[in-house]
Amino acid sequence: MAAAVVRGIGSNLSKNLREVRLHLCQISAASQGTRDFIEQHYVTLKKANPEFPILIRECSGVQPVLWARYGFGKEHNVSLDNMNADQVAKALESVVNAKP
Amino acid sequence: MLRLPAVSRALAGAAHSKGSISTTNNVWTSVRASSNMVEVFVDGKPVAVEPGTTVLQACEKVGVQIPRFCYHDRLSVAGNCRMCLVEIEKAPKPVAACAMPVMKGWNILTNSEKTRKAREGVMEFLLSNHPLDCPICDQGGECDLQDQSMMFGADRSRFTEEKRAVEDKNIGPLIKTIMTRCIHCTRCVRFASEVAGVEDLGTTGRGNTMQIGTYVEKMFMSELSGNVIDLCPVGALTSKPYAFTARPWETRKTESIDVLDAVGSNIVVSTRGGEVMRILPRLNEDVNEEWISDKTRFAYDGLKRQRLIQPMVKDASGQLVATTWEDVLTRVAGALQGVQGSEVGAIAGGMVDAEALVALKDLLNRLDSDTLCTEEIFPMAGAGTDLRSNYLLNSRITGIEESDLLLLVGTNPRYEAPLFNARVRKSWLHNELQVAMVGHKVDLSYSYNHLGETTQVLQEIAAGTHPFCKDLAQAKKPVVVVGSSALQREDGAAIFKAVSTIAQNSRASSGVEEGWKVLNVLHRVASQVAALDLGYKPGVDAIRKNPPKVLFLLGADAGCITRADLPKDSFIIYQGHHGDVGAVMADVILPGAAYTEKNGTYVNTEGRAQQTRVAVTAPGMAREDWKILRAISELAGVTLPYDTVDEVRRRLEEVSPNLVRYDDVEESNYFKQAHELSKAVNQSLLAAPLVPPQLTVKDFYMTDPISRASQTMAKCVKAVTEGAAAVDEPSIC
Numbered sequence: 001m002a003a004a005v006v007r008g009i010g011s012n013l014s015k016n017l018r019e020v021r022l023h024l025c026q027i028s029a030a031s032q033g034t035r036d037f038i039e040q041h042y043v044t045l046k047k048a049n050p051e052f053p054i055l056i057r058e059c060s061g062v063q064p065v066l067w068a069r070y071g072f073g074k075e076h077n078v079s080l081d082n083m084n085a086d087q088v089a090k091a092l093e094s095v096v097n098a099k100p
Numbered sequence: 101m102l103r104l105p106a107v108s109r110a111l112a113g114a115a116h117s118k119g120s121i122s123t124t125n126n127v128w129t130s131v132r133a134s135s136n137m138v139e140v141f142v143d144g145k146p147v148a149v150e151p152g153t154t155v156l157q158a159c160e161k162v163g164v165q166i167p168r169f170c171y172h173d174r175l176s177v178a179g180n181c182r183m184c185l186v187e188i189e190k191a192p193k194p195v196a197a198c199a200m201p202v203m204k205g206w207n208i209l210t211n212s213e214k215t216r217k218a219r220e221g222v223m224e225f226l227l228s229n230h231p232l233d234c235p236i237c238d239q240g241g242e243c244d245l246q247d248q249s250m251m252f253g254a255d256r257s258r259f260t261e262e263k264r265a266v267e268d269k270n271i272g273p274l275i276k277t278i279m280t281r282c283i284h285c286t287r288c289v290r291f292a293s294e295v296a297g298v299e300d301l302g303t304t305g306r307g308n309t310m311q312i313g314t315y316v317e318k319m320f321m322s323e324l325s326g327n328v329i330d331l332c333p334v335g336a337l338t339s340k341p342y343a344f345t346a347r348p349w350e351t352r353k354t355e356s357i358d359v360l361d362a363v364g365s366n367i368v369v370s371t372r373g374g375e376v377m378r379i380l381p382r383l384n385e386d387v388n389e390e391w392i393s394d395k396t397r398f399a400y401d402g403l404k405r406q407r408l409i410q411p412m413v414k415d416a417s418g419q420l421v422a423t424t425w426e427d428v429l430t431r432v433a434g435a436l437q438g439v440q441g442s443e444v445g446a447i448a449g450g451m452v453d454a455e456a457l458v459a460l461k462d463l464l465n466r467l468d469s470d471t472l473c474t475e476e477i478f479p480m481a482g483a484g485t486d487l488r489s490n491y492l493l494n495s496r497i498t499g500i501e502e503s504d505l506l507l508l509v510g511t512n513p514r515y516e517a518p519l520f521n522a523r524v525r526k527s528w529l530h531n532e533l534q535v536a537m538v539g540h541k542v543d544l545s546y547s548y549n550h551l552g553e554t555t556q557v558l559q560e561i562a563a564g565t566h567p568f569c570k571d572l573a574q575a576k577k578p579v580v581v582v583g584s585s586a587l588q589r590e591d592g593a594a595i596f597k598a599v600s601t602i603a604q605n606s607r608a609s610s611g612v613e614e615g616w617k618v619l620n621v622l623h624r625v626a627s628q629v630a631a632l633d634l635g636y637k638p639g640v641d642a643i644r645k646n647p648p649k650v651l652f653l654l655g656a657d658a659g660c661i662t663r664a665d666l667p668k669d670s671f672i673i674y675q676g677h678h679g680d681v682g683a684v685m686a687d688v689i690l691p692g693a694a695y696t697e698k699n700g701t702y703v704n705t706e707g708r709a710q711q712t713r714v715a716v717t718a719p720g721m722a723r724e725d726w727k728i729l730r731a732i733s734e735l736a737g738v739t740l741p742y743d744t745v746d747e748v749r750r751r752l753e754e755v756s757p758n759l760v761r762y763d764d765v766e767e768s769n770y771f772k773q774a775h776e777l778s779k780a781v782n783q784s785l786l787a788a789p790l791v792p793p794q795l796t797v798k799d800f801y802m803t804d805p806i807s808r809a810s811q812t813m814a815k816c817v818k819a820v821t822e823g824a825a826a827v828d829e830p831s832i833c
Contacts, residue, residue, distance in 0.1 A: 019635055021635075023757055026769065038770060042773050043773050043776050046777055047777070054486050055635050057755075057756045057757060058758075058767065059766050060766060060767075067754070069465065072441075072465070073465035073468075
């Protein structure tokens with residue numbers, strides 16, 4: 001499921017976005033989906049978008065969040081609290097396709 | 101002299117650090133927990149200690165501090181000052197508490213008649229040959245001899261003889277030696293031999309004629325030499341630059357962090373009247389223990405020279421002229437508004453705090469520019485800076501103490517990160533750490549297996565064909581450290597790929613548990629990790645490929661980009677604190693604050709965020725860096741959404757939450773993913789040998805704008821190249 005979404009995103013990360021940041025906790029249950037997503041799909045995503053910054057910033061005790069930066073410094077964030085890997089992929093897809 | 105291996109600290113109360121992974125921590129165990137604890141009594145109070153602890157440590161556990169001169173918990177036990185003599189009930193003679201291991205059922209009397217008589221006697225002997233120098237001695241006010249004679253000495257003297265005197269020794273431009281004051285505790289000798297690894301200091305003669313020195317005319321040229329100044333309990337070894345400048349009770353102490361290298365040593369900045377008087381180390385078990393390097397300790401006089409104190413503009417004739425803040429901010433804002441986003445770029449230097457970095461990034465992002473670079477290169481092929489584990493010293497500095505095999509690649513940690521090297525040496529000395537190095541052969545103060553300096557060796561180890569791979573496979577807790585200087589090369593990505601492969605292979609073959617990290621990167625500049633955490637592009641390639649019309653240099657003094665690389669009418673803005681390479685080529689100069697003048701967040705090479713604090717105010721018209729950027733943003737029409745330091749730190753948290761987790765290291769994972777991406781890197785290793793830029797102590801002293809402006813550092817370089825006698829010192833004492 002998530003794999004299909006990631007394939008769908010393909011090399012389009014840089015279409016509207018300038019930078020994607022993933023904040024997650026290394027051990028909490030709420031970040032489990034985000035951790036799974038990174039483990040399973042980050043490599044594919046990066047291989048398709050080798051020049052695009054996908055900053056993964058682990059920090060203990062934080063709520064998992066997806067930050068998306070568009071042109072002119074506009075940023076949006078999506079909470080990934082308690083989501084599973086598929087939902088995280090969907091969230092990523094939504095920020096990729098969103099117009100800033 | 102009894103030389104027992106240094107026992108780890110029993111007293112955790114003094115430690116300021118959190119989350120230390122010390123392996124032998126014998127403080128919090130209860131008697132019921134382990135049955136081999138020994139019960140002793142200190143002045144009647146029972147305490148249970150591990151077998152092998154000394155009387156002195158047992159007393160410290162209860163909270164009783166026994167006076168001592170020669171004992172230091174990070175050095176081996178000497179037992180020669182005899183100040184720690186305490187009476188044991190029913191024992192015929194007092195025992196030296198620092199050396200005697202406790203026996204079951206002993207009652208240690210720390211304040212009995214015999215103990216007090218012993219202390220008075222020892223003090224009387226020590227003072228009998230000690231010169232009456234207190235008024236002219238720099239140690240006055242913080243002298244162990246003064247303090248202990250007041251507390252434990254006799255109130256009257258019986259001395260009618262003549263005192264002996266000893267010649268002063270010249271051991272360099274940093275340490276002032278007045279050997280008449282020496283009480284022969286031998287702390288300096290043990291420090292030089294054990295911690296610094298430089299066996300230059302020793303004792304000559306016995307009894308009244310005993311002298312501590314180098315015997316021959318030799319300089320004590322270690323990068324950690326300044327620490328003997330802290331160790332010496334009397335005024336025999338003092339700081340030459342600090343001589344006769346201040347008394348300790350008139351200085352204000354501010355806790356801060358050092359930014360002259362990437363270790364982030366904890367320091368105390370002593371100031372008086374708005375001027376930095378000296379820099380002392382602060383205890384942090386996880387980073388620098390109690391030591392700091394010479395550059396950290398003595399380069400503070402560079403903070404007073406070559407400072408940018410007024411905003412400047414280049415006039416028609418090409419001269420920089422002082423002007424007002426309004427003028428300069430308006431010009432900068434005008435320049436930024438007058439170009440497209442793709443025509444603006446920025447380079448961040450090595451001593452910039454995270455607040456300024458995020459302010460600059462936000463400013464340029466709002467102008468639709470993503471060209472924010474650091475001077476230091478890091479290979480971006482593969483995972484690049486996406487995964488923190490790719491660019492941090494993942495094992496942490498304390499992890500070196502648990503390791504059994506360390507492989508250094510293309511780095512000279514002795515001069516790039518002296519405190520990291522001190523930890524390696526400590527581990528080599530006490531924990532039987534084996535060290536191997538791929539790179540130019542350098543003197544690391546400990547013996548290591550030099551595998552070669554060619555990239556061929558690296559390739560063979562990665563492929564598994566080198567004989568060293570057998571050792572790697574057998575290691576139970578291997579650590580691989582690659583220096584950032586090796587990654588600056590054109591084949592940096594290939595080197596990183598090889599190192600990553602070596603790390604993965606040795607982790608697999610060692611069978612160590614998941615939590616152990618093998619791959620490490622040792623950085624050389626203090627702002628690199630924070631910049632990479634915030635999303636800066638490492639290396640100025642982006643600027644070279646697409647030269648901007650407006651270039652913002654934030655403390656960038658390495659000269660990576662010069663006017664020649666930019667279009668003809670480009671506008672260069674320099675914001676920094678010293679007039680170094682960057683300021684000379686700028687059109688506009690914005691004076692910023694140095695590390696002692698701002699509350700800044702710096703992340704060390706382990707990924708530990710720490711903060712500096714304001715010790716003195718910035719000179720002249722200089723201001724804190726993030727505030728200057730905030731002002732520019734307002735004039736440029738893209739006002740940044742923060743007005744106070746707390747708001748900036750909240751923004752830092754939004755970008756990378758570990759930046760505000762002060763004094764902690766956040767675990768970073770995903771090594772497998774990083775390795776998988778690095779495997780896809782298709783670059784070949786160049787034949788050039790791996791030579792780190794700092795090879796001898798001469799290259800250590802002047803590496804950044806502050807140390808380049810320091811006269812003390814210049815004297816050190818002169819002393820190393822021309823000899824101690826060549827340095828012109830004013831006649832002292």
